[in-house]
Amino acid sequence: MNNKHLVLQTDFGLVDGAVSAMLGVAYTVAPEVTISNLTHEIEPYNINDASYRLLQTVAYWPAKTVFVSVVDPGVGSSRRSVVAKTTAGQYIVTPDNGSLSHVAKFVGLESVKEINEEVDRLPHSEKSHTFHGRDVYVYNGAMIADNESYYDNLSKEVSVDSVKTLEITEPELRDGVIHGVIDILDVRFGSLWTNIPLELVEEAGIQTGDKISVQIYHDDIKKYDNQLLFGHSFADVAVGETVGYINSLIRLGIAINQQNFSQTYNIGTGNDWLIQIKKVKGE
Incomplete structure (x- = not known):
């Protein structure tokens, strides 16, 4: 072989x-x-x-x-x-x-x-x-x-x-809020791949089925603010609805089922695209 x-x-x-x-x-x-x-x-x-x-x-x-x-x-x-x-x-x-x-x-x-x-x-x-x-x-x-x-x-x-290296921002949990960045896109489908690992999601007390608050900022301007399901996969929500999930690199992703999140909300990637995640109280 x-x-x-x-x-x-x-x-x-x-x-x-x-x-x-x-x-x-x-x-x-x-x-x-x-x-x-x-x-x-x-x-x-x-x-x-x-x-x-x-x-x-x-x-x-x-x-x-x-x-x-x-x-x-x-x-x-x-x-x-x-x-x-x-x-x-x-x-x-x-x-x-x-x-x-x-x-x-x-x-x-x-x-x-x-x-x-x-x-x-x-x-x-x-x-x-x-x-x-x-x-x-x-x-x-x-x-x-x-x-x-x-x-x-x-x-x-x-x-x-x-070896020359680029800045890689570390996510962190502060007062129940996870602070991270949008590293890259799942390009063909427009889902957001963050730098937030599953371990930090769990440390924030977020479990599958919970509702999470998602805020996205670019240059200190809020670009997105919504509450959505933290699920296993896209199929946990109806077509056109948003969902949080754990991607193939075991990090938090944000998607719209069968639609392009990045294009829909004009969201980019890189260290200047900040994302904040927290569990919605009472969920």
Whole structure:
């Protein structure tokens, strides 16, 4: 059974040949590798979303799987190119621009090697400076997927602590109110995924079937204020009604059954989208 896995993530989309070129390089370098796509629909330049999608996915792949994540607004600049090995044994090849933030915090990094962009790259690509996804990242990713010792032979190990990380806000419970942020969307369906873990929901005394108060703020302006059911899933409420639930990352989500919450209420994501949750008294 082939256990050489390469998983690709970019903000390139599929409207041109960029992703196909990356696939071609990978198959040329490692003909026996199995290539899968995490997503190529990251919002252009959105490093935070790239970081979160890696967290959403990496832990479900076996050790030795190699991820290539290319959301690289600084391509051609002085930012480093790196390979990180997680504490669970997967590898992530990526620009060192914050895309390792969530994996570093919630999974852990065992070691990190810097890629020499002048040497460790697709042969004869030295004159190209704007497509490192093809020339640097997928090339190195395929080399590691084909033979794990390639990682060991990368000459420059760097400190795990030196990896660039984005700010990740911690949720907290104060006076019965959970304060968190909206990390990201369940994109296709528009549900909100918060940074509030199930443990904090339980600590606030909220149980399945309770009514919860939900307030959402952006730049100190209240954007949403409602009471809704905290249920198991979307089907606990009628079509068009709102519900709180625990998502696949065991964190609080907010949704409208069979409708798009984000579009309906014009709600965004990031550390400046604050959410407050509390149990409705008497429920």
